[in-house]
Amino acid sequence: MAAKPMTKTQLVAAIAEAMEADKKVATAALDAVTDIITKEVAGGGAVTLPGVGKIYCRERPAREVRNPATGEMLQKDADKVVKMTFAKALKDSVNA
Structure with a gap:
């Protein structure tokens, strides 16, 4: 654990x-x-943390999603999500 x-x-x-x-x-x-x-x-910018990774914002387009409780299809508006890409150095240190 x-x-x-x-x-x-x-x-x-x-x-x-x-x-x-x-x-x-x-x-x-x-x-x-x-x-x-x-x-x-x-x-809307991005920040690179050396040895850790890059934090940035990505826009997602409008799309259809399913309500899991009812099965009904709903229209979801476009939105933004925060993403992070991890540096190779960090990945290598975890797997070492």
Whole structure:
């Protein structure tokens, strides 16, 4: 069974340790990176995190979907979804 995902508190602690800084600085750094990624992707751009991957927004066209409860076909409007392509370095480190 897989381990539980790292929480924000654990991530902040790990960043603080890696930066040799306090948790307040690490929290500010993490929040800044999160805000920048959110703004860029929401604006239709993409962000590449070296060694991790690329986060981008993709538009999906309008399409017909089936309501699983009734079997009725419904028209779904076009929308946008956030996608991530993982870097080869990350894939290789997981499979090593």
